[in-house]
Amino acid sequence: MTTRVGYFPNNNSLFVLRHRGLLERRLPGVEWVDLRSLPAAAPVEVKTALPTLHSDWLFEPGGYDFVGTGFTPPVTGLAHGRDLVYVGISGPRVENGRLVVRDGSPIETVADLRGRRVGIAHGSWQTTLLLFALDKAGLSWSDIEPVDTAVHDGPAAFLGGELDAWVGAYPALGGVERETAVRTLIETDGLFSHPSLWFTRRDFAEHHRDELTAIVASLQESDAWIVAHPREAARYFAEDEGAASESDVDRWEHALRNRPFGLHPVGEDFLDEQRRAAELLAANGLLPRAADPRAAVLPWLNELLAEPAG
Template sequence: MFSKYLPHRLMKIVTSFLQNYGISRIGTFALFFAVGLGLTLVISACSPNNTSNSAATQTATQGVVVRIGYQKAATILNALKNRGSLAQTLTAAGASVTWTEFPAGPPMLEAMNVGSIDFGYTGESPPIFAQVAGTPLLYVAYDPWSPKAEAIIVPKDSPIKSVAELKGKKVAFAKGSNTNYLVVKAIEAAGLNYSDIQPAHLTPADARAAFEGGNVDAWAIWDPYLAAVEHDLDVRILTDATNLAPNRGYYLARQEFVNSHPDLLKTLLDEISKIDKWAADSPEEVAKFLEPELGIKAAALEIAEKRRQYGVLPLTDEVITQQQKIADTFHKIKLVPKQIQVKEIVWNGNKS
């Protein structure tokens, strides 16, 4: 009987009162049950477990360190790091953030593979190589970037006038990068095979030195390094990625981090979206901010910012299909040893 949970004296008084008015003992117990149930619901509703979801969330994130990998050339994450807004938001949730710089996407995802970072941003090719290698990652969002933001260039006085003339030539690019795919598709469109060129796998800094020194014939590179070399040197674009590669960027997270801290991931994406909107509206400010960070003149950076697109978007079927085409292409020419299914590692949490 629920009545035993009420104070004995109160129960006695109420019972006497109700019986004086002809209410039976059974009716008394029924009333006590109703009153007791109501009190239970009120107490439950007022309990810390139900009124303090934010406190419970903070407990779940207390002491969690969100480890982010970034490239200085990645505008949004670089800005997010330096503006400090993410650190403040995570501190309020009882968490914190650390940042590790990488020269390109592939080594960043290698770090994710060994559990050194939880989150990062790369071009379209690195996550394909990482998935083939068994890296436990998930695509969590993408940005549209721009086909105009990457290109294959040669010195202005080079005798090479078309992509077809790269046959037998040495072409510099970062292996597994977005420009790796651009080179593959550009060579294919020119009627050549990938084996017809001499790939020189170099990071952006090393590739520029080789390009300036005449040690490579062409260079496939992305913004803002592309804008910088256009600004500083006399170069000629053989082709950009228009009609060849979508040149999207992807936000990627370690599977264990996503599974353990989905709320922190959503917080992170929300903060990225805020910075993204600021950058889209403020190309001049972004250029001035990045100039000392990258050692690239603001005028060149402004060119890069104005020709790119912005957005922190959930992956669509069309985007996944295009990413699958890239994976299939790499497998076809034996750049990767096995086929993969991109859709198997796409997070759907940001569609809600």
């Protein structure tokens, strides 16, 4: 059979695995699906909805059987009734990004964001970070003007003054920091753990255990290689951007060195975070309901990931 694996640069682990060819040695029938080549999701109103692209293509013909994303997409899929299950999570990625303003901005605290334009890649972990930050400050989603900057449009909008604040992530945030002085409004650390997630359909997990086991083993092997060879891994990302200078490689190497690699079991603390996110997203009108993430956990997958890699 053919196993279709979705990948894109934002999930660093799958992107490097695609380039290294390790999975093909364990799973000859693998087919890689570049998420950037799939039709874009229908536009959504940033004030009232979250996009469901990742979970949609998990269940659509021509989509994929396995994918890795950030914190928010699987919560969104579950809330829309998608029968997906978690395969594993990374360690916390609290150094990956944060909510910033330009140095000299009159915005001193998150509470000052009321009525302000805040840039996020809507539907990603950035939506959750911003919502957690607002809730901590006693604000709701309706108190701000969220702006969907996608992943790559944020720097230009922030530098151009179109945004009052921005949830930036490395390496893009690093590029902005070289252009201008920024001030951190709130760190990710202490707000939520912000791991990567890998997930699949329940039917695939139930009927293709060998294929999932091969994917997990290959990701673990590839992630160990990234940790040992971050500069070589960084070249894959720089070249994908069409930016092969050593400074571009430096930028990506810095980002990779500050990210955790390896897949881990889905634990209770993480599930509590996901449940809280689901409840807040639903309460603020961004999801139709608050689905329970514990329904997406399969014990055998947690047992697999609890075993020593090898």
